[in-house]
Amino acid sequence: MTGWMQHLIIAPVLIPLLAAGGLLFIDERRRVAKAMVSLVATMLLALVALSLFRMESVADGFEGVYLLGNWAAPFGIVLVLDGLSALMLLLTAVLAVASLIYSLARWHTVGAHFHTMFQLLLMGVNGAVLTGDLFNLFVFFEVMLAASYGLLLHGSGALRVKAGMHYIAVNLAAALLFLIGVSLIYGTAGTLNMADLAARIPEIEPDRLMLMEAGAGVLGIAFLIKAGMWPLCFWLPTAYSAASAPVAGIFAILSKLGIYVILRLTSLLFGAGPSAGFGAEFLLYGGMATMVFGTIGVLASQALGRLAGYSVLVSSGTLLMVLGINDGAISSGALLYLVSSTLTISAFFMLIELVERGQDAGANVLAVTMEAYGDAEEEKPEEGDGVTMPGTMAVLGICFAACGILLSGLPPLSGFIAKFAMLSAMMGTGAIGVPPTAAVWALIILVILSGVAALISMTRAGIRTFWSSIEGTVPRVFVIEIMPVMFLLTLTLMLTVQAGSAMQYMDTTIRSLSNPSIYIDAVRNAATIPGTERKDGEAD
């Protein structure tokens, strides 16, 4: 990469930062101007993410290393672009465009500084996936969390503020755990650079290695809180369902950020060497518990928002179990599942708000109560002309059905392809004649059961909402609000059509992740740009 193209790696961090700074100068009453600046910045970000993704999909395991301030690693902070980072960047940009366009209908004016906080959240997420330094990861994480606190509170109200307070307290505690972990790792290994840390692990003495593993464990807990592992996940359904719709749409990527960091650190630090396989069993059992908890929650949810929150937990649990099993083929399918489930959940959160607009606050609970303790009198079948469903409800219903198909993993959408990729890899693990291990069987059973639970719950919710709804009012939906939802769902359809090339990309990514020496060498060999050095005594 030469010329200005080499600075493309830092563009995903700089564009939202400059946009957020510029937005602060625009007066709060000039809503159209603010919205336009934010929209242009997000579109630009999406273009940059797409071009970085294309760069990654062409080269084989290409590592782009960007030295911040031209300081050499390991003392300088590096930004590293590889297949996984490019994938996360693109996913974030897609969700950002969708959520932002959704918010332009009315949500962005409900409170102050929505666009500023949105751009800062994007900056935090992009920085966290690009960075190659542990403390820089902490800083970007804090930027992202601070913006998310503000976004969660956007729109105010007693319920939202209460959920926001719990969310802030939990994440502040997680940040403190992060700091403890990072400082333990620095104290034992002497470096904060991820690649340098991976190279130094074989050289640490055994008793200090124990301390380093303890530090990594504490660090992992901080990210497992973010990812939503049981028993650290009780804050998640409440917080996500209390958020306003565009905010919940972009929050879908935040839990996957925790999964991303765990994947990055386990593949770099605990792939091979003296600490190989550290934490794998913990991730396996934690993921299992999360999936069981999420499945029960999906079945038990009375409100659609909580159903979506528990679906986040189910997808997180699946990914954590796959990380614990640590098999290359299953992990490729799991990456596709990550993309598919994130797109689904983002679309679902935005759709829920549209659907529930036409309903009274207690309609869901009332419907469940009536089902359980319903009256004996039956409705007389209507005679005469059939009641036509209003167009709005028809469109919302189709989108809801698509979300249900995606969440349960039925064909023809990408939920099926992702689950199929994972299941076929799981059935085929081990050499010929060697059946899958008990852990893999547990994952197979739980993946299928969670799909069934999602199917039951979504069908029940769909019938209750669209076919036999108690309320007769049709929600007022703007085109600009339904477009992002349909865009995300169409993306999942395209993911099915392009599944071959998508799986090829995931395979390449997993292969380069399981070979951490590529990453380590790329960072070590990154050369500083030679400056014009003046010798002593030379005139200006």
Added chain:
Amino acid sequence: MEIILSIGIGVMTSCGVWLLLRPRTYQVIIGLSLLSYAVNLFIFGVGGVKTNVPPILSDGIATSTLTDPVPQALVLTAIVIGFATTALFLVVLLASRGLTGTDHVDGRGDPK
């Protein structure tokens, strides 16, 4: 020196954790502040507890006798971030008090 620092960090952490689990929001904030003090001291202590040694490099001084400047930089960052998040949490505490009329963490009123 290390034993005093360790005991101090331990006492602050335990008090902070206990306060964090209390039902009143003010106790939660004080708990988080104590925890952040403890963690900041911990980060600082990771660099080696030496007295009277500056982290400044100059000619003729061996680097092994200096204190490590990196943990000091890490602590500064952590302190600053802690400021901002404590201030934000205070604002949310006040908003919650205003909206629910009580300082209970879950917004519940006093049982009659």
